[in-house]
Amino acid sequence: MKLYVDSQGQLIVQDSMGNQWINVRPVRLFPLSQPDRWISLIDSAGREIVCIDDPAQLGQSQKNVLIGELERREFVPIVKRIISVSGNSEPCQWQVETDRGLTSF
Structure with a gap:
């Protein structure tokens, strides 16, 4: 093979x-x-x-x-730090720092 x-x-x-x-x-x-x-x-x-x-x-x-x-x-970024979470209801926006940089979801 x-x-x-x-x-x-x-x-x-x-x-x-x-x-x-x-x-x-x-x-x-x-x-x-x-x-x-x-x-x-x-x-x-x-x-x-x-x-x-x-x-x-x-x-x-x-x-x-x-x-x-x-x-x-199997790419899975590791969240190192939560910067912010918007709102108290769903859907909410998360801003995080990962081992690959800043992102939001």
């Missing part, structure tokens, strides 16, 4: 027979209890292509591609 990202930023999976899947999504099957194991690669139709039980067994370049795609997909 070969993993790579194409020029359009899509994850591609190629098996040993030369079959390719485009726009593949990696999904952690047990994100809380085993975040570094059991990663499923899902095709654009939502079907599992392969399940990787231990990514540490991949070659370094393949592992780097997989980890990079997981990080990109």
Whole structure:
């Protein structure tokens, strides 16, 4: 199996027979209890292509591609500070400082 990202930023999976899947999504099957194991690669139709039980067994370049795609997909900013919350009723506007900068929602 070969993993790579194409020029359009899509994850591609190629098996040993030369079959390719485009726009593949990696999904952690047990994100809380085993975040570094059991990663499923899902095709654009939502079907599992392969399940990787231990990514540490991949070659370094393949592992780097997989980890990079997981990080990109699982982007979650960390709120460091709440600057303000407008109003006492819903919906309200929050202004916060995250590890990625200022934002509001």
